[in-house]
Amino acid sequence: MKPVKVGLLGLGTVGTGVVRIVEGHQEDLSSQVGSPIIIEKIAVKNSDKTRSINVDKSKLTEDPWDVIRDPEIDVIVEVMGGIEHTKAYILEALERGKHIVTANKDLMALHGSEILAKAQEKQCDVFYEASVAGGIPIIRTLIEGFSSDRILKIMGIVNGTTNFILTKMSQEGASYEAVLEEAQKLGYAEADPTSDVEGLDAARKMAILGTLGFRTNVELKDVSVRGISQVSKEDITYAKRLGYEMKLLGIADREDDHVSISVQPTMVRKGHPIASVNGVFNAVYVYGEAVGETMFYGAGAGEMPTATSVVADLIAVIKNLKLGVNGLKAIVPYKQKKLKSDDQISFKNFILLHVDDKAGVLAQITQVFAEFGVSLESVVQQPNELNPEAEIIIVTHNATKTSMDKVLQHFEGLSVIRKIKSVYRVEG
Amino acid sequence: MKPVKVGLLGLGTVGTGVVRIVEGHQEDLSSQVGSPIIIEKIAVKNSDKTRSINVDKSKLTEDPWDVIRDPEIDVIVEVMGGIEHTKAYILEALERGKHIVTANKDLMALHGSEILAKAQEKQCDVFYEASVAGGIPIIRTLIEGFSSDRILKIMGIVNGTTNFILTKMSQEGASYEAVLEEAQKLGYAEADPTSDVEGLDAARKMAILGTLGFRTNVELKDVSVRGISQVSKEDITYAKRLGYEMKLLGIADREDDHVSISVQPTMVRKGHPIASVNGVFNAVYVYGEAVGETMFYGAGAGEMPTATSVVADLIAVIKNLKLGVNGLKAIVPYKQKKLKSDDQISFKNFILLHVDDKAGVLAQITQVFAEFGVSLESVVQQPNELNPEAEIIIVTHNATKTSMDKVLQHFEGLSVIRKIKSVYRVEG
CATH class of the missing domain: 3.40.50.720 (NAD(P)-binding Rossmann-like Domain)
Structure with a gap:
């Protein structure tokens, strides 16, 4: 022929x-x-x-x-x-x-x-x-495998470089800088690693997955992005102690027809299928209204x-x-795009504060959460071994972005708080 | 319209x-x-x-x-x-x-x-x-997603009932009988659970996956089947101690054009992606010559x-x-089926023996392995707390089925071996 x-x-x-x-x-x-x-x-x-x-x-x-x-x-x-x-x-x-x-x-x-x-x-x-996600047939899966379902959430480890770095930091207690250097030597990270470590590469992939999953035209500018360059050894230690793994997660979700797409370092509860995806591997977790939890795992590059x-x-x-049927099965987004407002975006948060080590501090802090309607899942206060200050580690229940922004803004003006050390999204 | x-x-x-x-x-x-x-x-x-x-x-x-x-x-x-x-x-x-x-x-x-x-x-x-595998689009993935690749191995947890039972036995140290009864109460197991627990349901699914993965006509009679009804609490305890999880795995593999398909309780090394698939969930692990390791996870029924x-x-x-293109994209197996002989089927084995607790026994046993060319990865001998006998736990390197059959046959005639307690395939 x-x-x-x-x-x-x-x-x-x-x-x-x-x-x-x-x-x-x-x-x-x-x-x-x-x-x-x-x-x-x-x-x-x-x-x-x-x-x-x-x-x-x-x-x-x-x-x-x-x-x-x-x-x-x-x-x-x-x-x-x-x-x-x-x-x-x-x-x-x-x-x-x-x-x-x-x-x-x-x-x-x-x-x-x-x-x-x-x-x-x-x-x-x-x-x-x-x-x-390189070798994982995720686009086919979203277009055909789940054509009958309503996808409600997509979470992806879609950048192997950053997953390699976070995995090494977690498994070996190494610093971001040290592991990045190693990744560069191994050829897993570019000489200029910005696009990977600042989340831009993942954001591009999430724009594609969001478009396919939600049948609406998600653009790069719709994706809120935060990279991993500020993730410290200490953050990862706290994550592990609380039963989480730190992952750079792309998260696309929708409620009714409003969608939100983001990329950020996220603490994922151990036991969630995506928490155990290590090294340069990629995985895409898809939650469908009918199908429930699914995950697709494989090499993301190479x-x-x-x-x-x-x-x-x-x-x-x-x-x-x-x-003779080329072009006749194209998936063209047919839903009008509606982005979630900060009032509609809601998730759990991990917050690490350095505070004055004196009576009443915890009461003042929890009062701020209460004021903005953010309820708390757990609060731990412990002395900091090095300084005359205490550490407070808080995990919230689901809270809107609006409320959390107000809480954090309020914290800036609170004299007993010496430093808002870290804030991370929590999943799983 | x-x-x-x-x-x-x-x-x-x-x-x-x-x-x-x-x-x-x-x-x-x-x-x-x-x-x-x-x-x-x-x-x-x-x-x-x-x-x-x-x-x-x-x-x-x-x-x-x-x-x-x-x-x-x-x-x-x-x-x-x-x-x-x-x-x-x-x-x-x-x-x-x-x-x-x-x-x-x-x-x-x-x-x-x-x-x-x-x-x-x-x-x-x-x-x-x-x-x-219910909601997992694995058939599409094998037909289209990996149409360019040569699939070398498929391992599946494709029966939720047995995975529920083995997970519970592993997590709670419960007996097979007790968990089966619970599974029946929860509606996860039928009143007559034979088809699930004896591996027949999984075998049917593996015949389908093998046919698609290898583009050859795998029939049910080509699948060697062993169920989980003989898996004891003790076996699972040993599996965990050695770093394995017990799973009912369907395994289809090929070398050159020879294939073998089986279903059996298998000890899977922790850290392998399929080892952490728990409860009623299903997963299919696919290894392709080009794509490498991939896995697809989700609800297998419901x-x-x-x-x-x-x-x-x-x-x-x-x-x-x-x-107007129905029936034109059908996947009809085009490769002649060649099943592996027992000489070509090769994997690691776990063997638990109860033996006389006296000098020279281990030497006699290891001599049998040596005679049939089976090399050993690890051997542990320990006293049995209840009886005046010892337990020997052996993990072999890859060994052909022919050799292992000869070893086990030889063991039957060896007077120092009181009982061949368990034999399992090992993966990962």
């Missing part, structure tokens, strides 16, 4: 994995789609570079437009990364009726709705399973896991191509 | 959930498929029975053939259970060009290949996500979780119906 011709943009880590799978599993793949799959052209930065796989040099080009404009090519697999240039390539490819598989979370989080609209106009597929998702998308596109 | 008409066979637990979702989520569902979905006719055992949902009595019939023969009905949702009669209904429905969604693991494990062949002949869909999967399948069938 006539082979399907694929154009590859990028031959870095993931691109190399894609070539390995398409060539190595050719028999399995072609028996699924009914024809050979050929990688026809590959756009690279430097066609003279030495590579870990053998590729026919005549297939390489340093100009992505060569790939986009090749009329023989049916499907573009984009694994080069980047945003503005890449968007231009993809829009032009769609204009020419080519289908797209991409692993580009930045692009999809920022320009997903524009790209999907163009795809719909041109009856093309745009699949992007690999953009979130050459072969990510390539697995890219090639699974490629198979799906080619099957649609054979059936 | 013209509504899609659905015939429902069965209005028990799952059927009730299906009606609840189709009616309760009608707006969400019809906006996905582009037309209303109507449950047109429902076959029930007793149309006068009082039910927990309101159904229009005129839709009920006590004759399933009324549903099958209704020319207005496009899709049959089969949630009545049963094997031979049900197979006849489904084959006739396919003959009439109706598409099928079923939650019937018994039917699919025993007659899946015949039903799928008929479906292919008639270009009809047969979807059966709910037949394995009205709403199972109905979620049934209705997700219904949505998929209706989308195909709209696109």
